[in-house]
Amino acid sequence: MKSKKTALAQGFIRCHDCGRLSKQPDKNRLCPLCGGRLHPRLPNSFQRTAALLLSAFCLYIPANIFPIMTVTRLGVGEPHTIIGGIIALINGNMVPIALLVLVASILVPLLKLLGISLLLLNVHYRWQTHAKKWTIMYRIIAFVGRWSMLDIFMISILVSLVDMGSVAQVIAGPAATAFAAVVVLTMLAAKNFDPRLIWDNQR
């Protein structure tokens, strides 16, 4: 049941890009102000978000199992996974930075995956409670996503700086690609999720 208060229930469609309201048109009309295609809700929002989320879940496994970089010192190579890198930081008495990396590259991706799953469950089972809190959670997920790129940027800097042949070298590992893909896929999943679906289900 849709509340009468929403723009859609009153026969208006809000343009995704410029925010202009238009009278509910025939299919595939364009916004008169910005030329964007008008949809009452993001098209196939649930399916697209679910597909992107599932791919992100799959890639999260190799991202954590394989080494994200190999540090070579005086000819001795030492591969690091994401967690291994954090443990190395703790052992080197750099706990604040270790916490920062822990939050950015373990907690944020994991909480994002779980959070988007919960949002999808919410929409699918039409949960009736706390719509405002769910919307706030969506906002947090959409905001923090980009900060997971921290690890990728750090590797890019280390790889370019520490390149002294056999003396000292940092080589990026296969997990870097998987991790970068997880970050991008979860960002796209959050972007494709339409929070108005939560409100549409409220009685």
Added chain:
Amino acid sequence: MNQIDFTACPECDLLLNPAVPVVGDKAHCPRCGYLLQRPRKQSIERTFALSIAGLILIFPANLMPLVGIKILGGAKDGTLWSGVVALFEEHLWGVAVLVFLSSILFPLLNIILSLLISAHLYFKKPSRHLAHWMRWLQHMDEWAMLEVYMLGIIVACVKLASTSELKFGFGLYAFVALLIVTGMLASSLDKVLFWRQIGQLRK
């Protein structure tokens, strides 16, 4: 074109009378709390000025060395571009493209588009591309990640500080300045006002 005197909340689709907040005020959606508009003093003028400043700063930030390193006699300088090249040389082309887009291309396009749009609005010069530029700017916004890159630089420096000698280049100062300018740019750009002005120029 028949004018519609309503707006709708982008996150819960509540039909609203358009709020007209004054500078310093914020307009929130009464149902879900979404920040609808936050007007800024001289939004167009400031965006114009800041995007010129950003366009000047982006050259030293990209071309001059950010951080230099010395390990056992070997020395190396790192720029934004050298990080991308190093990833490319290790055949991580996916990660390399992602780093290139989010640290070099999107920030640059972001500033150029802000400059183009605010210059047209400032001089009240209509252009049929304005709406397209504004749409691209909105979609690109979250993929420009200079502030995350800064955090990456900090973490990389802390990791390297114990084993090698670090030297901060002039590029890093330009990069920090660019970061501040793009942050101010993002907060001074009032999207609701910009779209309204674009719509008025059209008439």
